[in-house]
Structure formats: structure tokens, C-alpha cells
Amino acid sequence: MIAGLSMIEASTAHASLLSVMHIDAFQASNEPGWSEVSIKETLEVLGTRAAIAMIGDTPAGFGLIRTIFGESEILTLCTLPDQQSKGVGRYVAEALIRWHREADGRKLFLEVRSDNEAAIRLYQGLGFQQSGQRPTYFKMLDGTHRDALIMRLS
Numbered sequence: 001m002i003a004g005l006s007m008i009e010a011s012t013a014h015a016s017l018l019s020v021m022h023i024d025a026f027q028a029s030n031e032p033g034w035s036e037v038s039i040k041e042t043l044e045v046l047g048t049r050a051a052i053a054m055i056g057d058t059p060a061g062f063g064l065i066r067t068i069f070g071e072s073e074i075l076t077l078c079t080l081p082d083q084q085s086k087g088v089g090r091y092v093a094e095a096l097i098r099w100h101r102e103a104d105g106r107k108l109f110l111e112v113r114s115d116n117e118a119a120i121r122l123y124q125g126l127g128f129q130q131s132g133q134r135p136t137y138f139k140m141l142d143g144t145h146r147d148a149l150i151m152r153l154s
Helices: 012-027 036-043 088-102 117-125
Strands: 005-010 048-055 058-068 071-079 107-113 128-139 145-153
Touching: 005 012, 005 088, 012 036, 012 048, 012 058, 012 071, 036 048, 036 058, 048 088, 058 088, 071 088, 088 117, 107 117, 107 128, 117 128, 117 145
Parallel strands: 071 107
Antiparallel strands: 005 048, 048 058, 058 071, 107 145, 128 145
16 A cells, blocks of 8 residues: 555535546557546536545545436546556556445446456455446547446445
8 A cells, every 4th residue: 555545525516626537547558538527517417426545645546326216326436557566456446436335335347448457456456356348338539449347236
């Protein structure tokens, strides 16, 4: 674990920061990031929360989760490229799982790009198992598509 790693809960006031982080993280893997408007609108939906991992005063990654009627979905999780493979993603994912459990969630799902091996290993290490697949779900910046694996926390 990184020294000085902490978590803050984000609000719509953080939408611009989260958008910049999302774009930085996802464009590195040929995926479009979410706009500030998209993140703000997502955060305005009832049951949606965002966790930002901080190293000191510097954001390192974040995740969004939505819980409705006992079912949660991790909507997105990203780590800035220079902070990947250091435990930031796991730290954020654990915070989202904790929120899911605190909300008395019964089911927790996420979708992950089928070729994102690091993320799949992270989720499997946290107890997620593949429960389905969505063909050509993710549209990449170069116009190609990738399948999504649907994973469920068991």
C-alpha cells in the first residue's frame, strides 16, 4: 500500500476533476473518458457515490458506485497511469465494496473490458466472478469495439 493513501467522498463539485482523471486513465488504453457533464449527471442520480483515492493532497484514482433496491453496480473505476499497479485501484474498489455492504446491498456487479487483464485480476482477487459477457460493448477511440465481461461479487 502507498504511504499517505486516503479516500474522500466526491460530490458533483468534483465532476471536472473526475472527468480529467477519467480521460487521462482511459485514453491511455484507447478508451474515451467521461465528460464533466456525464460525471455530474451520474452523480446526481439517487444512490450514486464516488470515492477519490488521494496520495497526500494529490488525486490518484476514483470509482463510482450506484446502489438501488439492494443491487449495486460499480459504474467506473480508474487509476491515473502513473499510479497504476501500486494498490490504488484495490483501495478504491474496497471502499466501493464497503459502501455496497453498508447500504445492505445483496448483489454487486461491474462490467470490465475483456482484454483488461490487470482489472480482471484485481476484481477476481476481490472475489468477483464472471457471470456473463456483452459482445462489442465498449467502443474504443480507434472505432473498434471490445467485449465486456459482467462480473459479480460472490
